[in-house]
Amino acid sequence: MSQNRMTLTAAGPGQIRCRDCTIRLRAVCAHADMLALTELERIKRYRSYTPGQVIASTGEEPSVVGSLVEGVAHISTLLPDGRRQMVGLLLPSDFVGRPGRSRIDYDIVAATPVTICTFRKPDFERLLASNPAIERRLLDMTLDELDAARDWMTLLGRKSARERVASLVLMIARRDAALNGEEPTEGQHVPLRLTRQAIADYLGLTIETVSRQFSALARDALVAHGSQRTLEILDLSGLMTAAGEAV
Amino acid sequence: MSQNRMTLTAAGPGQIRCRDCTIRLRAVCAHADMLALTELERIKRYRSYTPGQVIASTGEEPSVVGSLVEGVAHISTLLPDGRRQMVGLLLPSDFVGRPGRSRIDYDIVAATPVTICTFRKPDFERLLASNPAIERRLLDMTLDELDAARDWMTLLGRKSARERVASLVLMIARRDAALNGEEPTEGQHVPLRLTRQAIADYLGLTIETVSRQFSALARDALVAHGSQRTLEILDLSGLMTAAGEAV
């Protein structure tokens, strides 16, 4: 066995078979047929990262691509003088890396313990070429990411600090509710899973402004502070208004 | 002939054959083989739009997709209270529309006279399914757009007004120079081709701020005002510094 060559979490996903994989139906392999799945099984290899660990960074030519199985990772860009902007959030089932282009122009960093189901780039390129279903799934996922990026551009270009923070809370609440096929509701507890700094980098604000806006939303009884990095939605339509959405 | 059913420009591209098309090597059909090209030729249909005309709008289910052949179009989103953010610029060879998803959540508007080589969505979907080369090209183009969107997020989230305006000038200068396989140079005349309002919507600023920053760049002798909506680069490295780039 070659397990000792890998950086696996204890009882980690080193043994998981594709058909038992938690992200099987949402990841790039969603519509893979049995033949493709067998090939994926053969060429995949799990890698684990600790919080803060760099998965890939600007200027590199990453040799692997893959699917994020577990954890949260940040995609961010850095200006020469140190200002940072997060430009993407990687969650389970999201695709990591860019086929067809060598160099990347952003940093990918694990925010929590992260597990990625990786493929060597040439292996994956070969798989793509021979499996239109996988290529098509990757196209659809990329188009979704583009839509999300455009929504975020509207937030960054036109929304006030209050609207940005309210939008983030709603976005996370929606994503969490959607995992169970539900809609966000009043009383819902929303785990942010991000530090204030990460939120600030995501929203294009400073940590002080983010903090003030959370306090303001609580003061206005739209949300309530729960335990550490979790909050509760008190007034959903009020929160939507605060986010600059039509109610 | 069915030309009278189309909205064609006089002596427009209604007659153009794919192998004579100006965007043939850069558009989604770049790597199409002869067979695919024949099929494209058969199902394509040119449409023309006048400046200000809506090509597609929020909530619609556009029945066509295609390649922009000539002109400039804007992709923008609108907040309920009227604030607008441009989230994309469509130039010749760019792909218009979104396969695999019915509803779109932004507006596409012609900024200049625009010609699009359109396909009915089912036709195009069928073509995609049977031509991996076209699907792959669309994936690569979408990944490029995602990269561009992420760059723009950094500008919107972290750059000052001066940096944003300088960045826009550089972006347009680079794009124009690249058409001739060149680099931007001092003395280069840069045609903006955008109104102040469009620039403001693109940069997440007001028209007044944009105007002031253009004046400031001219006062600092980084650029000079040319005739209407054109300017000249006087100090390239100064402009790059002003844009927040490493020189």
Next chain:
DNA sequence: CGTCGTCTTGATCGTCTTCAATGTATGTGG
């Protein structure tokens, strides 16, 4: 108990927006 990292709150400052007036180019009808 003290230290470290994270978060909150306050006071001040600078940047960009807002409101308002003026300027400039293009086109139209008298």
Next chain:
DNA sequence: CCACATACATTGAAGACGATCAAGACGACG
């Protein structure tokens, strides 16, 4: 041909919003 209208752009003055600088609070952990 010129007065006038319209659209677009520039410039100024005042104010609002978020950044910055600074201090203190809170929680986790040795």
